[in-house]
Amino acid sequence: MGIAPSTPLTLALSPEGERDNTTVSAPEFNAAEAGLLERYFTNLDRPVFALRNLPEVVKGALFSRYSRTEKSLRRVLLDEFINEPDSGFDRLAGTPPVDDDMVAVRRAEEFYERVLVGYGDDSVAELAGAHVAVEQASTLAAKALEDSRIGISPLEKSTRYVRFDRRAEDGKYLYYRGAELTSPDYEPAAEALFETYSKLVEPATQAIRERFPQEEGETDRAWKAATRAKALDLLRGLLPAGTLTNLGLYGNGRAFEYLITKMGAHELPECQALATSLHRELSLVIPAFVRRAMDERYGKPAADRMVRVRERLAQLTSPPAGQVRGGGMEPSVRLVEFDPEAERKVVAAALFPHSNLPLEEPTSDVDAVLDALLDGRDNRRQRAPRALEHATYTFEIVANFAAYRDLHRHRMLTQDRQLLDTDLGYDLPRGLVELDMAGDFSRAVEGAADAHRRLERDLSRALAQYIVPLAFHVRWYFRVNLREIYHLCELRTTPQGHPDYRWVAQEMFRRVAEVHPRLARYARFVDLGPGDELERRKSERKIDEKLSALDQRVR
Template identity: 35%
Template sequence: MSGKYIVIEGPEGVGKTTQLLELARRLQAAGFPVRTLREPDSQSDLTARAIRQLTQDPRYPMNTRTEVLLYNAARAQSLQVIKQSIDQGVICLVDRNYLTTLAIQYYGRGDVPDYATINTIIKFAVGDMEPDLCIVLDAPAAILKERVAGRYAGERFDDLDEKFLERVRAGYLWEAHNRNLPVIFATKPAQEVTEEVWKLVSQTLAAREPTSGQSLPPVAPTHEPPVKLSATPAVVSSPNQLQTLAQQSVAQSATHQKLAEKGEDGRFTITTAGKAYLKTAVTNVEGNVYAFTDKLTPVTIAAAMARLSRRSDDMRITILDEFAGQAGKDEKLLQRVISAYGDDSVQQLAGIHMVVEGASNLLTKKLEWGRLGSYLEQSTRYIYFDQKDDSGKYRYFVPKQLNDDVKAKYINAMDQIFDRYSTMVRELTSYVRNKSATPEVERDVAWQGATRAQACDAIRPVLPVATKSTVGIFASGQALESLIMHLLGDELLEASVTGKSILAEARKVAPAFFERADKPERGGATIAYRAETTAQVAQLANKHLPTNHAVDSIEDVTLTDFWPRNELSLVPDMLYEHSNLSLTAIQAAVGTWTYEQKLEVFDAYMGDRLNRRHRPGRAIEKAHYSWDLVCDYAIFRDLQRHRMVDDLAWQQLTPRYGYEIPKLVEDAGLADTFEECFQISLKLHSLLQQSGYGLEAQYATLLGHRMRWKITYNAREAFHLHEIRTSPQGHPGYRKLIMQMHQKLAEAHPMMAEAMKFVNTGEDEELTRLAAERYTQFKLQQLG
């Protein structure tokens, strides 16, 4: 009867030797012949011993390729010793095997990036000597480093740092994942680890020798130091010993069907079971284009996609070979692998939906700052914001850092403003409906929505910036991590607290993507850098720039810069993709053309646009326009959401730029109440400033207070922004601002402005809003 080949693997310092010798003690106590070895063996084979000493001696420097070849030469020798012992019925317990070579030489050092070559060398050395059981022990790198401190002084491994150990550790875990090897986390008490090892060994022996026999009593654990066992092979005294031990094992796990099989030529074939699995995991099993279903988690899909750069197979093969059956079962292992090997780009492959409730309108703009996310928030244009919460309070944010006296005055002022808002928005809704020219028979649901929106539009300027809202966010792991770090580095307490909350919730759904978000060497350093830089620049601005308290004759729209000075300078870029000349050569040729020739190309590139979604090509993205703007905060909120912009920044909110009273509010006789809100706001803002809450004073400003901000965008974005933001259903405030901007652009680039043919120059506000509402109702009816 043959013996067994059992391996315990893992990084240096994880506890392999301790567990190996305890396992040997238990098996020997049960009457089994056991032999312990270290692979490559240096106990009994002179050749293997000599090779191992050579690789460990610092007097013989060698590159990774040499190490790989020498280790596998020693491995081939030592496996012969193991094979001889197994043939004699001995259970060989081996410290390490070829996983160590992969973990250190390939994953740890990375000097030989060709995984396939290293694997081929290992297979040649190993032949058919695969272990019956290989257990991988795992522990964090910091613990490993602490355990091995002082070991191997003067050898080649004494200079390994923690980052190297983490890469090695992740290599073991990745290989264990791919090869379906059991992983035991060795940070548990040693006795618990021992019991898990014993359970796995029992399962293996039971599976290999499934017969009945008398049970042996369980082996009691010992706390005595392990005794080194003899390397001399022993002979099995009883053919029933393995059958007896089988009675002590736990039930064997069900055998998994193979989903993909590898042929002698190295190519994979999808089995019938694999095709059945794929039908539930992807939308197209055979074609070149497919999407994923919800069978696989976003994290698993991202991990599978990460393998594209290192594996040439059809990705569906990769899923079957490496990931099928793992989703949801080994999440922690999968997370660590992605974090260690997926690098930042893998974070882009999985999207996360996140919701922030109760965010002030100061925080919402910080949440929506990132370019690469998608955002949606409650609209002040369509919703009455006078609803109270379960405790009977209006929905506004109260900074926790305010002292009791200031907080009481803050709450009183906010309540007064919201009381006035509630009265005005409902009175104005009635006023708009009473003045509406729409016949009674046509006053349907769409009409009600349109008139309510008209009233909300006119009254929303009195809503405080402290007004709470809900923000929905969809972002990749990378974009969300960037948002988190941006918030954590913000000086506003509400922002930093929310950043911590987003990080905590994100780690619940995709922990692998956020392991380093707040670590000192990763996220911590980035957060500190941003915060320190912001503080230093602010200090220099206060030191060297004068303060301007004069607000007379402020230009709402200033085109501070634009490029190119001549828009026909873009013609060479328009021609580039249709030529085989360099851009310099094209520019030289076009420079000799007549004005008419250049205009012909420019007009052709603009094309015959049939609607605003027909935008010219990307050549016009070279043209840029930089703006310095003054408008109310509500308008800024609407326009700030545009993603394809550069140099977006705004100054601290303040009442100093004043406000405007909408004509509709004056016509309805509500101007006095409207102005009272701004007077209350000004007093509260001054109180907060005087009390040392300069940053928090922004909460006291109203959406109607004007503020200063700047933005740069290219000509192609101008087509989108100018045309969509002047559409009939747009807010009158930002429609007016964008029209002013468009006029300035037309002065600089008249031909570009003329091509923006869907910029809307004016519509009847009531009719256009009603048309938009009716179209919405029509679409809802079509959906049933």
Template identity: 40%
Template structure:
């Protein structure tokens, strides 16, 4: 099964400008080269909220001021001498840490929401994904088709269902924008451009659950050679045909940029053996679940939930860990001293060791990592995909299916789009069942809307919990993951109240007007001479 990816057309002059900086101009996976690190970073940062492709973004906003002629004269490969040196150190001595010392920027375009979870599963990499919260999906791809993954084996019923889901999404977006504009009219003290952006953002949040998992996105990756090797192994061992295809394209681009770092992947006695191991391990786990009678369960729509299934460590242990680095005693002796403190002294010590946190980026030391939590969560897939991207935690998830039901946003009825959600859910569920029965079970989730629920686990220490909860509870965030973050905080407060109180930058407010309006107005006020482009998070001077 192969997906025919859209190809963007460039003029002769555009190709001249692009060729020194990109490994190819006609494939959906490509690498960046001959660019300053700051330019690559800024390019990827803008990428997440830009509706087009990375190479088009580069032409529109970044090529000015770059020395194209000088870049064209630079060598395109690592060089024979460097290759021999790397092979002697890495392959000869087996020092895998060397593979952490070089990396590359890669863009993977036109990949489904199913595949983005595979791409972003590795911890030791940086990812930026095109956001369904800032970019409307009612516009077609360069080839005129709607933005979803497809392959011939899925058949015409799949195409008809996906096309209809995108039509419903487009109609819902138009109705939602009209409703939001009427529900929250612009006040005289509000910047007009900020208000329009906030109206669009509110509408996009409201309708994104209509998009199917097959919806295509763009992902930017910066990773070391070691992280890319692990990513390639995951892709090649994954049962999704899309993963296999993107894996081949990704490996080809890395062989252009950092070939020595990924040399083991194609070797039968190295990468081949590793890929076979990963496949066997997945299959053995599946068979064990079937043997134990826990592979499948009954369909049960019990609604979304957040459950703390395990809390490890005590607040006394966390206090001892926070003090450990400034002491010269064994940890057991530190704990013995702490056990002699009264509750008021203990509370005062927590305040002292946490310190005055002026903003959410001021976090206590690693002593908080002595505590950890395992949460079982059921939420809509849209919220899951936002929470899954956090790196410093363990995220495990079950296969997406219709069994847990789907979320209709509370405001859908008021906006007059609840009928569109109901039609989309019925179409989506029916196509899931057809694909699972007639084509391949692993492809069936592509047909489900992002509003369908999924069960997953987040296992994280208290320091990472502070980061996730304070970040994801912000009023600018999507209501789905805000609810998850606040429920996680309530669960932590039950077992570790001092830890919960240390999370001083949690936002429990309910904004009666547009959630992002204040943030947009701050941007308009702080950058009056710049133009905050549609979907941008930072100002860009008007050209």
């Protein structure tokens, strides 16, 4: 098929003589070309369009070539991929290949890799993405996967909405049982935790439903969902860190490459095995972008270095011989560091794009600038502006691991935690005390703590984490700017949130308000109140309203 020359795009003018960016005055493609291209783009005649039905490797190569040519993106696809015999485009983007075609598919992939090498750099890997499901991973491994902040978006199975009392085919509960966990104390302790969880689920749910009866106008679905969530919230502290969970990950190629390398260097064998599995599966969908993740030139040396650094630092921070750890510790949020110049820096940053002066020179009335910048937000989804990123804070937090697990998901901050153990004590939910179920909870958790001490002695501190229930405290730090403080605290203090992470977010905001009251006073949607007793009741009612409205539209 002949290749037509690229047609210049001539933008139409509106009646007032202004340029109209929504239409193109002359078609770029003839009818035959349009027939080939229409499957791959949302439109062929406007300057803004989306791609569809293209493999990730083709999209990555397409954008890579696009950055080095004057042609339009659609023209590049037509001229250099669809109409290029060596590209094997049909093998990758056309009909699904049969077994005999796999050699041709591999040749096509090599063609696109050559395009990436010739026209792209590392950043091109951010233009190709993949969805990955990771199932039957421990909560510890899930936290390791979710620890990559940039380029990866995770979603994990919820302890609030899903019961964890199902058994595997061998009759045991669903927790990680890797070959490295050789201690005879591990499985009995894990089984005891799940037995207690399973024993309490139904009585706790029934007691909560008696305490919070169904209200007039409340659907059966909403009431049952809210009361079940309350029961599961109270019991989640029994689940050990080895509890199996499922999660979905969406990420770009560059982020996945680093994630695989980092997981390959992890101290837990489970995470190392996940690195191998991720690399194998992603090599089937975005091979060119994860090729270096575990290779001998880049990936493996990088992972080896991570291991050496971790081991050296661990040697430097080990407790002196004979030192006794532990003693328990109440939950706390401590502001370790803040910038006394934060107000001035925020004001200067806010004025900077509207001035022609250097960053440090603009001066103005602080209250007037902050009013102009932050006043008038109607809801928390109207995000605080970028200037607030010039105010930074470092917090050291002690709270239960379940609360850490919730707050760990926030991306626009720097965070790290210490190993999970039993030294800092655990939280006993007040709701279980009120339901007269605290004894069963405490016995199970303290039994797991005894097993944890033996696992630490017989295996290692890292492996002993698997048996630690989520109720136990862990210490971590957040280094965060004020813009993220607004987002995190306004989101995590909503009345329907879990009381444990609500308390952490409230305390973080209180510490900021103590040192920077003028900067904090505009965070109008931080809720410092006690929260809802039945946290999910209002949210479930809103879901019913949305479902009803959707049903009306469908009819």
